[in-house]
Amino acid sequence: MSEKHAVECLRCGTFRTVERERTQGLDPGECAKCGYLGWALVADLSEPVRKNLRERPPELHFRRLRVV
Numbered sequence: 656m657s658e659k660h661a662v663e664c665l666r667c668g669t670f671r672t673v674e675r676e677r678t679q680g681l682d683p684g685e686c687a688k689c690g691y692l693g694w695a696l697v698a699d700l701s702e703p704v705r706k707n708l709r710e711r712p713p714e715l716h717f718r719r720l721r722v723v
């Protein structure tokens with residue numbers, strides 16, 4: 656069984672869907688648009704959270720994303 660997850664680039668806001676097996680980690684790779692490696696599940700992002708993330712330095716985005 657695989658699941659699809661909608662993710663959003665934390666830098667430019669591009670959406671994409673990533674498919675993964677239940678046993679695999681989520682690894683969307685680089686953003687096709689800006690090359691950024693930071694993604695968040697769209698389902699986890701509400702507007703205030705997005706705003707918050709964009710106002711923080713990129714290193715913090717990255718650290719947060721490793722957890723996802």
Ligand SMILES: [Zn+2]
Pocket residue numbers: 664665666667668669686687688689690691
């Ligand atoms: Zn991007």
